[in-house]
Structures are given as C-alpha cells and as structure tokens.
Amino acid sequence: MEEHEYPNGEITILWKPKLCTHAAVCVKTLSKVYNPKDRPWIKTENATTQELIDQVAKCPSGALSIKKIMP
Template sequence: MEEHFYSNGEITVVWKPKLCEHAGICVKLLPKVYNPKARPWIQPENATSDELRNQVSKCPSGALSIKE
C-alpha cells in the first residue's frame, strides 16, 4: 500500500491515501499542519509531537499513523 512520510524531526506522520475517508478531522484539529491546498499538504513542523500524536489518534479511517 502506498504511504507518504512527513517528519517534524522528532516523529513522522505516515499517510496512506487509499485508506483516507476525507473526514476532515485532521484539518479541523490542526489546520496549520494539514492544508489540502498546500504542497506538501502535511507540514508536521507546524505542531508539537504531542499535538500530532493526539490528532492522529482521532483519525477515523486509520489513514494517518505515527512512526516514532
């Protein structure tokens, strides 16, 4: 399965586009990190690692995960 990796230098957000349901929870909780109009659309350096872990844990589809 295709995966994309976005690191803040401490942890890495892993995105699996085929699992994504586009619920928008990521954009609502951390709009400075997740911007569908930007490239790259995930910019984890704009949040703390704890903020990222908290948000990723709420992803309903499992498309987002954390790699320590």
C-alpha cells in the first residue's frame, strides 16, 4: 500500500492515502500543519511533536500514524 512520510526530526507521520476517508479531522484540529491545497500538504514543522501525536491519535480512518525516529 502506498505510504507517504513526513518527518519532524523526532517522529515521522505516515499517511496512507487509500485509507483516508477525508473526514478532515486533521485539517480541523491542526490547520497550520494539514493543508490539502499545499504541497507537501503536511508540514510537521508547524506543530510540536506532542501536538502531532495527539492529533494523529484522532484520525478516524487510521490513514495517519506515527513512526518514532531512532536517535
């Protein structure tokens, strides 16, 4: 399955577009990070790692997930 990675230096957000139901929870929760009109559409530098983790946990489809970056 196709997967896109968006790292911030501490974690990587993984996005699986085929799972996305476009509920827009991500956009509504962290609009400074998620903007479907921009490329790349996820800008992890616009939020703290904890804000990103908390938001990804709210993704209803599971299209967004977190991968920890090993030091």
